[in-house]
Every structure is written in C-alpha cells, then in structure tokens.
Amino acid sequence: MEINPRSFHARRMLVLSAAFLVILLGPLGNYYFQINWIQGWYQSLGIGNFWFVSPLEGLESILVAKQLYLPALIAMLAPVVLALLLGSVFCSWICPISFFSELLDWIRRKISGRTWLKDRLLLSRRLLWYALLGELFLSMILGAPIFVFVSPPGLVGREIMTLIFFHTLALEGVIILLVLGMNLVTRRFYCRYFCPLGAALNLIGSRRKVAVILDHDKCTACGLCDRRCPLGLSPTNGMTESLYCWNCGECIDVCQSQALSFQWRQNPEKVQNEKLNQRLK
C-alpha cells in the first residue's frame, strides 16, 4: 500500500508521531537539560504556562475529592472544547496507544502481506458506556480514581518518564502490552469497547461540528471504507455521524469515488432530516 503524503492517514501519523515526541522529549529535557518547559503527559500536560488536564481524570478527581480547583477546571477547558468541535480526535490523532496501534497494524500488514486486517471478536458497542459508568462508579466507591493510574495513554507517558528518570520500568506497564495485544484479536479492541476516556470524549463530541459525511449520490457501495475503518464502523450506513466515530479520516482516504469528506455540520439534526426528506422523495 503506497502512502499518499496528502492523505489523512499520512497527516494523522505525522500528528501522532509529534504527540509521541512531546511525551518523549519532555522527560528527556527535564532530566538531562533541566528544561522544565514541557512537563507531564496526556493526563496533565504543561507546555510553558499552558496547562491541559484530561477531562475524565479531572472529573474523577473532582468527584472523588469533592473539591473544585479552578486551575484544573481551566486546564480541562481546551480538551473539552476540542472534543465539542471535532469529536474524540484525541483518541485518533494524539493518543500514544493509537500511535503504537497504528505501527502494529503497519507491521502486521507488512508481515502478512494483506491489505485488510480482520476483526475476529465483535462485541456490543454499548459496552463503552458501561465501561465509563462502571469506572466512575467504582472510583467513587473505592474513594480513588481508577482510570488515573491504569489509563493506557497515561501509562505510556509514565513508563517513558520512569525509564528516563529511574532507569527502570514500572510494573503496571503490562497493561499497555495487554491493550496493544488485544489489537491482534480485533483492531482497537480496547478503544472500541472498554476505554472510559474514549467514551467520555465521544459523549462530549456527540454533537461535534466536524464529521465525516457520506454523499449518497457519489457512493458506489463498494464497501472499501467499511473494511478500512479501524473501529469497524460502517460509513456506508452513515455510522460516521454516530457517537462512535473518532474522525480519523481513514475512510475518506480509501474512498475511490470521493463520496466521503469532512464537513462542518451547521445543525446536525436539521441536516439529517433534510437528507431523509431527499431520500424519501
């Protein structure tokens, strides 16, 4: 499979690599050069005086400790606005687990020589919401936020930092291997069904402004996009406009007839009604 440098896949890999470099160079700079400009990883990231706090981790902290802290709320604002506008793009364009999963997929395609990777085990997508609910529920019962110390994207950062600062690896890194290993059964198995952060971002982005829209007139129903989607969604059935789509743009790349494109949705419900009316005519 040749890679078109202007495809969304190429751009996404570039952003994912840059996002990974941030959490790699941050600890390196801190440890070897005492440059404190970047601290942390994707639980809370400080770039200069700009702070970001992951919305779910911040919410858990507030729910469990029952205390509000203004800097944390402000730091949660940027990720929330990003998710409101673009949906859960953190998952597909930034998350280090996504970065590793993409690399793993690439290696698997190289080794097997196949263009398409199979999903062997499919579960109900609604599991995602139960994962989020269960996780919040359990955190509040235990009195400690669960996701903050077992969140795979956070763990990647913590392992890198532990390696650089203490020249060792923390035990909980096994979770990363497990999550990545699940990719061999079904692509993005953890992201699809179990990631509470993904669920929270999907919820925030439920009325996202930018979405992949299918032009029914151009679609030839070849099904290439259905096979390509890393989440196993079906763009031909309009599932890109559902809660679960993370706007990675893989389906747009693979479409031969340019039927799919990122579009700014003015009023999602109105547009959908219009489309329905058109199809009924």
Add this chain to the structure above:
Amino acid sequence: MKRRDFLKKSGAALCLITALPETAFSKGLLKSPVTTNRLRPPGAVPEEIFAGKCIRCGRCVEVCPYRSISLLDIRAGIFTGTPIIAAEAIPCYLCMKCVLICPTGTLRKTSQEQTRMGMAVVNRHRCYTWEGSIICRTCFDVCPYKGSAIILDELRPIIEGDHCVGCGICTHACPVTAEDGSKAINIEPIYSRETVQWK
C-alpha cells in the same frame, strides 16, 4: 434470563462491589505509603483525599531538580503513581517548584516556612550526642531553619515542632543508620493524618 434471576445476580454483584474496599483494605491496597521518612511533596493535601485528588500526571517528579520525588508503582494499591519522597535517600530542599505546577491542587501553594511535610523526631537512644559518646551537631548544621526549628540544649539537638517543616535534610545528613535503615533523627508525617474539614 428471568427477572428474578436478574435481580438476584445484580444484588450479588452489588454486594461484591461494596465489599471491595474491605477486601482491598485487608490486602493493604488502601494503606497509605506515607510512613516514617516516606513523605509527600510540600503542600500535600491529607492522605485521606490524596489518592482521590492526585491524577498521577508525574509533573512534580519531572520538575524536581534534586530528583527527590519518585513515583510509586502498582504495588502501592490505590496510591499507584502518587509522588513520594524518601527523606533519608534524597530529602526535599524546599525549592517549591512542584507546588507551582500541580494541576489539581493536590500540592497546595505554600511558602517554604509554612510547609509541613512532617516533623523531625530525635531518637535519643541512638543519637551520638544524646547518648554522650561523641559531640555531633550535623542535624543542627544542615537545618535550613537552625535556631528556630532545631535548637541546641547543652549541645544536644531539640526539635521545635512549631517551626520544623519536615524537609528531611537532617535525616539525610545524620551519620547514624540503624539496621532497619532509619536514622537517629527521623521525619514523622504527622500532618498527613489530618482529616479534611467538609464544609
């Protein structure tokens, strides 16, 4: 599944979940890792809510110029990923960088003098000067608040609880090391046991 079965099973599941803290506690998974010479960074909230408030972003570890702060791993139970200072290894030198970058307010902003990580306690059965074997005043010499936090009474060190910040520099410098790794002057994290005032 019949409705009765469903209710039974969900009831059982609920019992299991509510029993979780109990079982976790018995295995030490809910036990705070803060003990003698194992301290939280400056300005830390009480242990009661520390695990709940800290989001384990590790920024305090990265920013610490002395590498005093390290992270706990999964063996610390619910305290996994929280920062800890081993006072006898590398104490806190009160640069106050970590309190400025904590994004969740788990480390509250405090001044150097108002930091209370713990209180130094002299073990008079181990201290050379108190035992009368030799005259050593290492702890007094290294204390950043010597004269107020630590005073000499007939050359023997005495801690003034009102002024001791619990940084552990004295513990680190103390020449006496017992078999269990503790020193003749140790930091007791008495303030971490405070309870939170709910308003």
